[in-house]
Amino acid sequence: MHPAIQGLVTIIFGVGGCVGYFYFSNIVLDKVLFPARGVHAGRNINRANLVRPWLFLFPALAALSLYLAYPVVETLRLSLTDRKLDGAFVGFANYSQMFSEEKFWEALSNNFLWLLVVPAMSTIFGLLVAQLTDRIKWGALAKSLIFMPMAISMVGASVIWKLVYDARPEGADQIGILNAVYIFFGGDTPQTWLTMPFWNNFFLMAVLIWIQTGFAMVILSAALRGVPEETVEAAIVDGANPFQIFFKIKMPQIMTTVVVVWTTITITVLKVFDIVFAMTNGQWETQVLANYMYDKLFRASDWGVGSAAAMIIMLMVSPILVWNVRNARKEMR
Amino acid sequence: MDNIAGQKSSLTWAVHISVVVLVVLWLLPTVGLLVSSFRSADQIATTGWWKSLFPQEQNLVIRTERPDAQEFIDGVYVLEGNLFELGDAADGVVSVWGTSSREIDAYSAGETADLGDKGLLTIQANGDYRFENQSEFSGSRGQRVFMTAVSPPSFSLDNYRNVLFSNSSSSSMGKAFINTLTVSIPATIIPILIAAFAAYALAWMDFPGRALLVAFVVGLLVVPLQLALIPLLKLHLGVGIGKGYLGVWLAHTGFGLPLAIYLLRNYMVGLPKDIIENARVDGATEFQIFVKIILPLSFPALASFAIFQFLWTWNDLLVALVFLIDSSGDTTVMTRQIIELLGSKGGNWEILATAAFISITVPLIVFFAMQKYLVRGLLAGSVK
CATH class of the missing domain: 1.10.3720.10 (MetI-like)
Structure with a gap:
């Protein structure tokens, strides 16, 4: 069967199955199990209403538990076992092996570098664009153009930027715009930007910053619009200059949003895989944790160490996880 | 910025200009790839995509047709055709040309070069050439021509x-x-x-x-x-x-x-x-x-x-x-x-x-x- 037809059948079965499940399970609940008539009508309605939420929730909860909650536990278990020994428990052997690998420390330190640079730069650029476009006529167009990279896949973005970083031999016409600019401003030899240890990390980060700035801009722009007009007007009346208005009046009021943007991008950074995979594949000292983990899992087939690396990513995410959950609970109350 | 009171026009200009700069910076990489996808492999490899939007001066090396295509007209042997077509190159306007790699600008378009016993070669600005000789052309390859031509931007959907x-x-x-x-x-x-x-x-x-x-x-x-x-x-x-x-x-x-x-x-x-x-x-x-x-x-x-x-x-x-x-x-x-x-x-x-x-x-x-x-x-x- 052609996959496209298979896809269509899946949509029909999937959607039909879902609707059918919800429809018939509700009918069974209302008509068969707890019919709302006879002597126990009132009691039955109450009982049906106790069960119903779980009918609505069941498929989602099952999928969430199986596809996200269970893997966390299972990965933890795998990280403590060895596949070659038939999954025997080996304690922290995988972790100690990982800690003895130079590539791991390279990945970890690069990840910290990414965590330091990408959320900061994206937020700053996002804030800058949000503020600058706030009151100009073609601001909406400018924003939509800067937002555009959000729609582009990280693989596509990698190709786009590889062309920017392209290097031709000395003397030839440069086709990568970065080298062309470099030569134009008096650079002597064209640089292969992606193979320059340490600095190449920043060239990879530029790709993610380019993508994430739009996200930061959209959220921060809405936050800036939410700043009460009166506070700004009062500051102007008191003779504040535009910079003072921005840093002393607006910034404090949007601080919580800045934190939200920062943490959201932080999570994206921790998961960054495609860009490194596509552009350098971790060579020339650009390894990051997610790509290191992929290498271990699917190239070296070492599930133990791969899972251990995944747990490190989980560990780095968990402070944000706890913080988010606490905030959500506060909001519920 | 906040044009409620005391609007400064210089600041407004600064804002407009910085937004333009940012937008261009953000668009440029994508535009580069888009433009490149409409260019041929040769074009991409020899010149930056930003140059493709303007007429290009390029140096071409193209051979005339082989001697076996010659015709005998009015007492002379003639080879005729268009060099751009022969070289599979984009159409352009020839400014100067030559027949030796040391003197690629020996003649300008429309001039006739006397190549001694090889004959007389004339190349027009549009790339049309006429090569004539009293005696028969021999050999297996055509005459090499170096020319400098300005070609208009050219894009195609071939890649797609x-x-x-x-x-x-x-x-x-x-x-x-x-x-x-x-x-x-x-x-x-x-x-x-x-x-x-x-x-x-x-x-x-x-x-x-x-x-x-x-x-x-x-x-x-x-x-x-x-x-x-x-x-x-x-x-x-x-x-x-x-x-x-x-x-x-x-x-x-x-x-x-x-x-x-x-x-x-x-x-x-x-x-x-x-x-x-x-x-x-x-x-x-x-x-x-x-x-x-x-x-x-x-x-x-x-x-x-x-x-x-x-x-x-x-x-x-x-x-x-x-x-x-x-x-x-x-x-x-x-x-x-x-x-x-x-x-x-x-x-x-x-x-x-x-x-x-x-x-x-x-x-x-x-x-x-x-x-x-x-x-x-x-x-x-x-x-x-």
Whole structure:
């Protein structure tokens, strides 16, 4: 069967199955199990209403538990076992092996570098664009153009930027715009930007910053619009200059949003895989944790160490996880 | 900036200029790839894409036709034709030319060069040449001509034709395009439906443990999907789903659900309470309320999530690599195909640029057509 037809059948079965499940399970609940008539009508309605939420929730909860909650536990278990020994428990052997690998420390330190640079730069650029476009006529167009990279896949973005970083031999016409600019401003030899240890990390980060700035801009722009007009007007009346208005009046009021943007991008950074995979594949000292983990899992087939690396990513995410959950609970109350 | 009082015009100009600079900076990389995808391999490799928008002066080396094409007209042997056509080069205007690599500017267009016993060669500005001789032309190759020509910008759709419809498996994007579509459409629709029901229960039904479940969903929102790869692949292989479309649909559904439930619940909580309570009083069942009232009212949130999920599944590489693509490679998706091209044809920019642009086009159309919903979804979806 052609996959496209298979896809269509899946949509029909999937959607039909879902609707059918919800429809018939509700009918069974209302008509068969707890019919709302006879002597126990009132009691039955109450009982049906106790069960119903779980009918609505069941498929989602099952999928969430199986596809996200269970893997966390299972990965933890795998990280403590060895596949070659038939999954025997080996304690922290995988972790100690990982800690003895130079590539791991390279990945970890690069990840910290990414965590330091990408959320900061994206937020700053996002804030800058949000503020600058706030009151100009073609601001909406400018924003939509800067937002555009959000729609582009990280693989596509990698190709786009590889062309920017392209290097031709000395003397030839440069086709990568970065080298062309470099030569134009008096650079002597064209640089292969992606193979320059340490600095190449920043060239990879530029790709993610380019993508994430739009996200930061959209959220921060809405936050800036939410700043009460009166506070700004009062500051102007008191003779504040535009910079003072921005840093002393607006910034404090949007601080919580800045934190939200920062943490959201932080999570994206921790998961960054495609860009490194596509552009350098971790060579020339650009390894990051997610790509290191992929290498271990699917190239070296070492599930133990791969899972251990995944747990490190989980560990780095968990402070944000706890913080988010606490905030959500506060909001519920 | 804030033009309520004391507007400074210099500052306004500074703002406009910096926004222009930022926009150009952000657009330039993409434009570069787009322009490159319409240029031939030669053009891309010899000049920067930014130069292709202007007339190009280039030095060409082209041979006249071989002696066996000569004709005998009015007592002289003649070779005639157009050099641009012969050299397969883009049309242009010849300024100077020569027959030796040391003197490529010996003659200007329209002049006749006396090449001694080789004959008389005339080259016009449009590339037409006439080569005549009293004696017969001999040898197996034509006369080499060096010329400097200015060609207007030239673009073609050849790359797209090659990349989309070529039969060689290594560069065919056509099939990968269909595969990507096959992955992303079911993987977008199914989670929406499942999530909508769950979100309604979490928003409008009262039951013990509701707050805890919301917290559970918020927690799962940030769990990196890297953790799920091995356990789920093991699971899929264990229950016989194996690697394939079903596996990737299920995986995308699972990974997309936290955001879907979170977005939809936040939106549904904000719906007016009166409508729902009135419906309940009028005897509508929860199922009816959901289908007839909640779903239509939640359209904006549903659309936001649909865009997110579609962009994410379309652009995804990792999930497809792990759950879909087997060793046969029949189910490869576009992102994977581009990675392959990066590896095997790292220098073939015409193929790479075109392939990348084909995969980018659909998300860009979705993006520009439905930006409103995307922005709304982002605003609702970032955890506050």
